[in-house]
Amino acid sequence: MSADCLKLDNALCFAIYSANHAITRAYKPLLDKHGLTYPQYLVMIVLWDRDGQTVGGIGDELFLESSTLTPLLKRLEAAGYVRRERDPKDERQVVVFLTQKGQELRKRLAEVPRQMLKAFGCGSAGMEKLRAEINAVRDNVSKAAPHLASS
Amino acid sequence: MSADCLKLDNALCFAIYSANHAITRAYKPLLDKHGLTYPQYLVMIVLWDRDGQTVGGIGDELFLESSTLTPLLKRLEAAGYVRRERDPKDERQVVVFLTQKGQELRKRLAEVPRQMLKAFGCGSAGMEKLRAEINAVRDNVSKAAPHLASS
DNA sequence: TGCGATTAAATCGTGCGCGATTTATATGTG
DNA sequence: CACATATAAATCGCGCACGATTTAATCGCA
Numbered sequence: 019m020s021a022d023c024l025k026l027d028n029a030l031c032f033a034i035y036s037a038n039h040a041i042t043r044a045y046k047p048l049l050d051k052h053g054l055t056y057p058q059y060l061v062m063i064v065l066w067d068r069d070g071q072t073v074g075g076i077g078d079e080l081f082l083e084s085s086t087l088t089p090l091l092k093r094l095e096a097a098g099y100v101r102r103e104r105d106p107k108d109e110r111q112v113v114v115f116l117t118q119k120g121q122e123l124r125k126r127l128a129e130v131p132r133q134m135l136k137a138f139g140c141g142s143a144g145m146e147k148l149r150a151e152i153n154a155v156r157d158n159v160s161k162a163a164p165h166l167a168s169s
Numbered sequence: 170m171s172a173d174c175l176k177l178d179n180a181l182c183f184a185i186y187s188a189n190h191a192i193t194r195a196y197k198p199l200l201d202k203h204g205l206t207y208p209q210y211l212v213m214i215v216l217w218d219r220d221g222q223t224v225g226g227i228g229d230e231l232f233l234e235s236s237t238l239t240p241l242l243k244r245l246e247a248a249g250y251v252r253r254e255r256d257p258k259d260e261r262q263v264v265v266f267l268t269q270k271g272q273e274l275r276k277r278l279a280e281v282p283r284q285m286l287k288a289f290g291c292g293s294a295g296m297e298k299l300r301a302e303i304n305a306v307r308d309n310v311s312k313a314a315p316h317l318a319s320s
Numbered sequence: 321t322g323c324g325a326t327t328a329a330a331t332c333g334t335g336c337g338c339g340a341t342t343t344a345t346a347t348g349t350g
Numbered sequence: 351c352a353c354a355t356a357t358a359a360a361t362c363g364c365g366c367a368c369g370a371t372t373t374a375a376t377c378g379c380a
Contacts, residue, residue, distance in 0.1 A: 190368095224360095299351095
């Protein structure tokens with residue numbers, strides 16, 4: 019538990035922090051002309067995979083709160099990509115559906131993953147391993163977070 | 170260049186995105202009582218390492234713009250952790266100095282890296298390798314970003 | 321059936337983060 | 351020296367992200 023080791027966790031956190039910003043900046047020119055931000059693109063990916071999810075369901079997949087998603091979904095709706103409807107079975111819930119335009123966007127953005135893939139500059143084997151390790155870190159940190167003492 | 174491969178880059182981007190949020194959430198209870206946010210903590214780390222840097226210098230280290238740093242530094246100043254002074258040699262630049270309170274904070278936050286280290290739940294060898302790989306991804310993406318066509 | 325507890329979204333206030341612009345200072349070239 | 355250019359920070363508008371709170375609907379249990 020040397021001083022180096024303590025610097026290491028700072029460095030790892032910062033690596034993730036700065037990589038996240040770099041990725042968001044890289045997506046921007048690809049998504050801009052369709053009027054999407056990267057978080058909005060993530061929501062679209064969730065809906066392309068399974069349409070008609072609730073706000074809470076989308077939040078579970080993306081680890082986001084309704085206070086983040088509600089305004090974001092309203093912007094997606096204003097852009098014409100989704101429709102928001104109260105669930106008649108349970109009026110507390112809001113179900114989000116893709117519009118025609120939202121479904122078509124999928125094909126129009128087909129180049130995006132290919133462009134990003136090139137930008138990564140590493141093989142898919144390495145990427146898969148990296149993804150798994152980062153997810154493991156995320157899950158460990160999430161699990162430990164509630165128990166962190168405020169010293 | 171299979172479909173799986175294309176999903177993989179989405180998945181890697183999302184892993185980094187969600188890990189970043191998880192880390193920020195984990196830091197929160199540790200920093201809250203000192204009135205710091207995680208980005209503010211990053212700025213303090215930069216200044217603890219080398220005091221008296223310009224806004225631009227801090228931005229170069231953290232990959233942040235003056236439009237992000239200026240208000241953040243004003244909040245750090247309001248909290249009494251830093252002092253901002255125009256450089257008499259070049260009045261365009263603003264140099265940021267730690268106050269006494271800002272220097273003392275370093276010791277008061279000594280537990281933070283140790284707490285986070287526990288939360289990671291992986292050995293330092295793995296962490297160092299992970300850090301290096303994520304930084305490589307960040308640098309690749311940053312370098313490639315300006316050349317990404319908007320299809 | 322009725323009413324407290326729970327659940328789902330939405331709302332509000334704060335702080336990041338950026339691109340585009342503005343303001344002020346410095347530099348360089350005639 | 352004068353004036354165009356360049357540079358550093360600050361400002362502005364927008365969108366994300368969260369915690370805390372509010373509103374509305376459902377559930378559970380006597």
